[in-house]
Amino acid sequence: MGKIRILDEQLANQIAAGEVVERPASVVKELVENAVDAGSTAIDIAVEEGGISLIRVTDNGSGIDPDDLETAFQRHATSKIASGSDLFRIASLGFRGEALPSIAAVSRVECVSASDDSGLGRRLAMNGGTVVASEPVNAPRGTDITVRDLFYNTPARLKYMKSIQTELGHLSDYVNRIALAHPGIAFTLRHNGNLLLRTTGGGDRLQVIAAIYGTNTAKAMLKVSAEHPDYDLNGYISKPELTRANRNGLTVIVNGRTIRSYIVNQAVIQAYHTLLPINRYPLAVLEIGMHPSLIDVNVHPSKMEVRFSKEAELREFVEHAVRDALSGIRHIPGPDAGA
Ligand code: ADP
Numbered sequence: 001m002g003k004i005r006i007l008d009e010q011l012a013n014q015i016a017a018g019e020v021v022e023r024p025a026s027v028v029k030e031l032v033e034n035a036v037d038a039g040s041t042a043i044d045i046a047v048e049e050g051g052i053s054l055i056r057v058t059d060n061g062s063g064i065d066p067d068d069l070e071t072a073f074q075r076h077a078t079s080k081i082a083s084g085s086d087l088f089r090i091a092s093l094g095f096r097g098e099a100l101p102s103i104a105a106v107s108r109v110e111c112v113s114a115s116d117d118s119g120l121g122r123r124l125a126m127n128g129g130t131v132v133a134s135e136p137v138n139a140p141r142g143t144d145i146t147v148r149d150l151f152y153n154t155p156a157r158l159k160y161m162k163s164i165q166t167e168l169g170h171l172s173d174y175v176n177r178i179a180l181a182h183p184g185i186a187f188t189l190r191h192n193g194n195l196l197l198r199t200t201g202g203g204d205r206l207q208v209i210a211a212i213y214g215t216n217t218a219k220a221m222l223k224v225s226a227e228h229p230d231y232d233l234n235g236y237i238s239k240p241e242l243t244r245a246n247r248n249g250l251t252v253i254v255n256g257r258t259i260r261s262y263i264v265n266q267a268v269i270q271a272y273h274t275l276l277p278i279n280r281y282p283l284a285v286l287e288i289g290m291h292p293s294l295i296d297v298n299v300h301p302s303k304m305e306v307r308f309s310k311e312a313e314l315r316e317f318v319e320h321a322v323r324d325a326l327s328g329i330r331h332i333p334g335p336d337a338g339a
Pocket residue numbers: 030034035038059061062063064072073077078079080093094095096097098099100101142143
């Protein structure tokens with residue numbers, strides 16, 4: 001008799017969760033991206049103990065049809081793509097249909113959602129991926145999802161959680177970036193009831209920079225904007241005198257998605273060239289738009305890393321744009337510009 005068998009769905013989800021759900025910040029990322037994809041104009045995030053004991057994301061987006069709620073938690077269930085060709089023109093943040101089942105497999109999830117203004121929605125509760133309650137409830141349009149006791153049933157993973165402060169640092173870094181990417185959405189982030197971030201949703205990116213880095217920093221930013229046949233870029237960079245000890249102040253947004261890009265970071269740093277002291281880095285928030293066919297986001301389950309099809313061209317474009325913005329200020333003598 002053969003020894004090979006197909007894993008049951010719950011076990012498969014637990015394994016997938018190992019890739020999608022690394023830590024509380026990954027859960028926040030997936031839930032917030034779903035809220036963004038749902039067209040929300042307000043997204044509230046509340047976490048407790050660095051997100052390990054509780055993560056709650058409430059949005060006012062399109063909601064999930066009551067008939068779809070259980071399906072949304074099944075593996076490879078998505079409303080965002082339908083065919084292989086869709087993979088090459090992804091406009092949404094999600095598309096893999098893996099987040100909800102993966103999160104549900106390693107936590108206790110409760111989701112209340114309604115997809116219209118009838119006041120009627122549905123509540124679904126799951127423990128480790130097993131449905132424990134599913135019932136109609138009164139709910140406003142939108143989705144309210146709570147994830148408790150992350151990794152309660154995967155102790156090996158739980159052991160790898162760092163301190164509350166470290167986990168909180170990762171997740172608030174992510175929330176800052178997505179708020180910078182979407183100035184038109186009003187975000188709040190609370191930890192153990194304390195407000196850590198509030199953005200107005202008024203659409204002004206400089207206001208979001210002020211909310212995160214302070215008003216003085218926002219005032220000291222330079223505007224960048226550039227066009228190219230394949231790309232457009234806009235955002236803000238710091239004047240050379242405002243530097244930081246690491247690259248965490250570099251926020252790169254491509255087609256609404258916050259990504260980590262060594263290429264773009266290097267281009268920005270190169271543009272400053274000798275304007276930066278050694279081992280100091282600028283602050284920058286850059287939004288790059290390009291046709292979805294020029295970027296492959298299906299490189300890693302967390303979608304933080306992407307592949308660009310014209311890497312060298314992009315790098316050069318970004319470097320030029322940043323250098324242009326910087327050259328503008330050299331003509332204005334600063335207080336210590338000398339004679
Ligand atoms: P993906 O985002 O890759 O489609 P997910 O597992 O994250 O997969 O979500 C599955 C589906 O559930 C989504 O395609 C969407 O239809 C629905 N969904 C999840 N979260 C929300 C939300 N906050 N608002 C509206 N629909 C949602």
